[in-house]
Amino acid sequence: MRPFSVYVHVPFCATRCGYCDFNTYTATDLGNQVQRDTFDQVLISEIELAAHEMGSDRRPVETVFFGGGTPTMLSGKALVAILAAIEQKFGFASNAEITTEANPDSVDQAKLDQLRTGGFTRISFGVQSASPLVLKTLDRTHTAGAATAAIAMARVAGFEHISADLIMATPGETDQDLRDSVDLVTAAGVDHVSAYTLIVEPNTPLARQVATGSVASPDDDDAAHRYELVDHLLTKRGFTWYEVSNWAQPGGRCQHNIHYWLNDDWLGIGPGAHSHIDGARWWNVKHPRSYSQKLTAGELPIDQREVLTPAQIRMEQVMLGLRTASGLDLAAVEGLDDQVIAKLASDGLLDEAALAGGRLVVSTRGRLFADAVVRDLLG
Numbered sequence: 001m002r003p004f005s006v007y008v009h010v011p012f013c014a015t016r017c018g019y020c021d022f023n024t025y026t027a028t029d030l031g032n033q034v035q036r037d038t039f040d041q042v043l044i045s046e047i048e049l050a051a052h053e054m055g056s057d058r059r060p061v062e063t064v065f066f067g068g069g070t071p072t073m074l075s076g077k078a079l080v081a082i083l084a085a086i087e088q089k090f091g092f093a094s095n096a097e098i099t100t101e102a103n104p105d106s107v108d109q110a111k112l113d114q115l116r117t118g119g120f121t122r123i124s125f126g127v128q129s130a131s132p133l134v135l136k137t138l139d140r141t142h143t144a145g146a147a148t149a150a151i152a153m154a155r156v157a158g159f160e161h162i163s164a165d166l167i168m169a170t171p172g173e174t175d176q177d178l179r180d181s182v183d184l185v186t187a188a189g190v191d192h193v194s195a196y197t198l199i200v201e202p203n204t205p206l207a208r209q210v211a212t213g214s215v216a217s218p219d220d221d222d223a224a225h226r227y228e229l230v231d232h233l234l235t236k237r238g239f240t241w242y243e244v245s246n247w248a249q250p251g252g253r254c255q256h257n258i259h260y261w262l263n264d265d266w267l268g269i270g271p272g273a274h275s276h277i278d279g280a281r282w283w284n285v286k287h288p289r290s291y292s293q294k295l296t297a298g299e300l301p302i303d304q305r306e307v308l309t310p311a312q313i314r315m316e317q318v319m320l321g322l323r324t325a326s327g328l329d330l331a332a333v334e335g336l337d338d339q340v341i342a343k344l345a346s347d348g349l350l351d352e353a354a355l356a357g358g359r360l361v362v363s364t365r366g367r368l369f370a371d372a373v374v375r376d377l378l379g
Contacts, residue, residue, distance in 0.1 A: 002265045002278075004059040005256055006086055008043060009270030010071040011288050012036055014106070018139040018205035019167075019198060023272035023286050024069045034288040040078035044085040045295045046269050051089035053300060057277075059265075060093040061086060063256035066100040070126075076111040080118030087119070097122055097161075097255045104150035105142040112157040122254070123154050124163040124194075130184040131177040134170045137215065138198075139205075144184055151188035161252055163192035168230060169223035170198050171216040178226055182233040191252030195230045196245050197223045224368050231364065244323045244367050261320045263313075271301075280307050319374050327354060327361030336360075340376055349373050 013024045027036070051058060064086060071079060083098060099122040100115065115123070129135055130144040147164070154162050164185035168178060185193060198218050200207050209215040231241060239247035243261060246254065259266065268275040272286040282305040285291050294301040308316075314333065321328040330336070341360070344350045349366035350373070360377075362370055 001059055003062045003259055003262075004090075004277075005063040005065070005259045005264065005266040006061050006090070007256075007266055007268045007270075007273055008064065008066045008071070008082060008086075009268065009273040010039075010043075010066060010068040010074055011271045012039075012068065012073040013070050014073065014103075015139065015141055016205075018137075018209065019201065021201035021204050022069065025288060030288065034292060036073065037075075039288070039292075040074060040082050042292050042295055043082050043269055046301065047082070047085045047089055049295070049298075049300050050267060050269070054267075058090050060091045061096055062093045063097040063259060064099065065256040068101060070103050070106050071100045072102040072106040072111065076114030076118070079115060079120075083119050099124060099161075099163075099254070099256055101126065102150070103142060104147040107150055107153065109153045109156065112153050112159070116157040116159055121159065122161040122163065123159050124165065124192075124254075125150055125154075125190075127164040127181070127185055128167045129170065129173070129177060130180040131173060134167075134173050134177055137170050137172055138167065144180075148184060148188050151185070151190060155189055161192060161254075162190045163194065163252075163254065164188075164190045166193060166195040166230070168195055168197050168226040169218050171218060173222075173226070175226070175229060178229055179233060182230060182237070186234075186237045186239075191249040192254060193230075193234055193239060193247050194245055195227075195234075195247070197227065227368060228364075231367075240325075241367075242325045244362075244370050258324075261324050263316055263320060279313070280305065282306070315378055318377055322360060322362055322374055322377075323370055325361065327351075327359045330358050330360060333360075336377055337379065340379070344373055344376060 009023065011023055011025050013026055016024065016026055064083065066079065079100060098120045100120055101124045103126050125147060127147040128138055128140055151162055166181050200210050200218060206215065210217050234247045238249055241247045242253055265277045266275060267277065268284065270284065271288045271291040272284055274281065274283040282302050284301045285294065285303045291301045318328065318333060345352055345355055348363055349369055351361040351363050354361035362373060366373055
């Protein structure tokens with residue numbers, strides 16, 4: 001049977017970062033419409049309803065990922081209770097990977113100890129940068145020192161794996177800023193780094209700042225240079241890229257995200273969460289108030305459903321597979337144009353050694369143009 005995972009979306013943040021367009025809400029946004037202190041019970045009610053709906057189709061859970069938002073805005077007790085409900089209703093596979101995201105200033109030693117004792121094995125910190133200027137531009141509330149301290153506390157708590165997120169090519173960032181950021185997280189002892197180029201999403205405060213000229217627009221050439229720099233720095237420190245934006249030390253790969261890239265099955269819990277099981281996809285209503293109201297009425301909070309067509313499945317197979325270091329088995333993907341593949345290889349965008357072995361794998365340069373490579377392959 002296909003591997004099965006669970007994603008839990010916790011939609012709360014202390015403040016809204018200017019670049020973020022995720023489905024997140026501050027206390028000011030929600031007022032008294034949704035009670036954060038009891039939201040774990042709302043999430044648990046969806047877990048129970050979903051398990052009942054799946055009936056005998058339930059499978060042991062390989063990975064669980066708490067994302068957001070900032071999951072650690074909930075108490076350690078609440079997060080452990082949600083995790084316990086998932087285990088009770090579905091069961092865990094042996095050596096299940098259990099991850100939560102966290103901001104460095106949303107945890108202390110007591111909470112991290114509670115999470116580790118309660119079954120969490122992996123934690124991913126939103127570090128973003130070591131530069132005070134970059135953190136200010138991104139509206140982050142923590143300091144570089146807080147990030148170092150949080151990673152150290154997670155190590156003391158006994159987390160098996162610790163990850164850090166970085167953001168590259170923020171206006172005003174220098175090469176040295178990025179070097180300092182990589183130095184900070186690797187010296188602190190993480191075994192996984194995700195590094196993303198800043199994207200100015202529509203209808204965000206950052207987009208409005210760029211439109212008025214108060215913040216410079218991110219530069220594509222700077223972004224490409226910074227990507228090559230972060231790849232070089234992490235490779236020197238013993239990390240290996242395994243997906244366009246992800247590097248890990250041996251044994252440190254995020255298994256949950258690998259399941260996404262392989263298009264395996266997962267159940268999404270929480271406002272706006274997406275699910276993908278047996279070729280069908282559905283997603284929940286986005287606002288926490290509407291989400292809670294449906295569950296209070298005894299209904300699953302599903303907004304819409306779709307059954308994926310063969311064309312959609314093929315598109316996602318190519319789009320997701322080409323982002324990974326293992327790439328695509330040519331024999332497993334129908335209808336690709338040999339001339340297009342030859343042109344991409346001659347342009348230096350595909351790994352020619354992998355191609356000779358029957359696999360499509362983007363080259364280091366090809367990682368910078370992965371979306372364009374996918375578009376060309378799909379015609």
